Amino acid sequence: MRRLPPLTAIEAFVQVARLGSIKAAAEELALSSPALSRRVQSLERFIGKPLFERRHQALKLNNEGERLLGMIAPALDAMTDAVEAMTSGTELLRLRLSVLPLFATQRLMPRLPELKQKHPELHLDVDTASHGIARLGDGLDAAIVIARDVDPGLYARRLDRNRVHVIGARALVEGPDPVTRPEQLAKLTALVHRDMPETFTAWRAAAGFPELEPAAIDHFDSGTLMLEAAAQGLGIAFMLESHFEAARDDRLVQLFDLTVESHYSYWFVCRPRALSQRPVRMFHDWLIEALGAESA
Known part of the structure; x- marks a missing residue:
């Protein structure tokens, strides 16, 4: 079996990459900043190349870091879900969804009780930060965005015309x-x-x-x-x-x-392969049905 770096080092790298700060990542993982820095440095030594551009108090992923994050972040998230499901004693499915605040307030939140009743095992991590499409696959499974059109390399379903x-x-x-x-x-x-x-x-x-x-x-x-x-x-x-x-x-x-x-519409967007994941497919199918009267 090929040797792997410590999981704690991988977890530290992903948190720093997502938060852009040693201090913020350390607080998230309940570690001291020096301890977290050592974990990130141990991963860089294991790989044999730097993963960040260090700028004063902030860290920015370099090209190698971006490449590594894109490959390991989804796997780490899946491991976290698996452990959570095992420790909870019931099957648990989690969807990491980016959604604009106004859509969430006006059209999603009022319908979420219906989703919970239909799929009690499905849980949502809701992210209202911007640039949801750019972060698909990096901590996000799917996004609800407003746009004129969507990159044809992605799966996109128009939710309305306006x-x-x-x-x-x-x-x-x-x-x-x-x-x-x-x-x-x-x-x-x-x-x-x-x-x-x-x-x-x-x-x-x-x-x-x-x-x-x-x-x-x-x-x-x-x-x-x-x-x-x-x-x-x-x-x-x-x-x-x-x-x-x-x-x-x-x-x-x-x-x-x-x-x-309007030239703009709301869209459900994800990477094509994400539709094979149960949480994404369940939420997608429910959303299209829930907005059926409004969908194109």
Whole structure:
């Protein structure tokens, strides 16, 4: 049998790679920073090459480290699940899912009791950080993202089709100078999500105002905060129809009687081989059924 490095060294490497910090990884593993550093260094000596670029207090994977992480992180996660399942006394399946906070709040969380009832053995680790697609296979099994399209090398299932809504505070239409015409946007701030950067420009072109410029454009990486900013009168949010309808916020109204198809949709995405894993397949099939009336 070929000799392997200590499992503790592999675990230390994966944690540092994921967290980007010796201190944070040490806290996660309940070790001192020097002890964790020694474990990472022992793995580097075993392999015979450095795995990180060391920058002051932070560590960044080099090319060799990226390659190693991609190969061993899924195996380590599978081992962790196997041990957890054995010690719990029941079969336990775990899905590591990346999902945008607004989708999670509006459309996923209200349905999770149904999933738990149908598959009580399936547990979710929910990750709301950005760049979910880029991290597939590195601590993530699947992702629910919003995008125009998805890399054809990945498995992707469109979850909806949508229209762009212009969303603002109710006071904008009930005040002394109500906002009723798109031209009035020239005096207002447009709120745009970083994952949907073309929403405003596509809307103004489809609405017949290709030269319209707002007073400013503010970018958000949180749909929840965009809705709140709009409700507080901080700007006009260019979001999806489903976002507005699911918010059920009496402070918000749809501005203008214009229907513009959105270039963006929500997608379920994973690596093709991940569909052969039971947790991924179970969640995928349940999600498609749960959103059946909304799916393309």
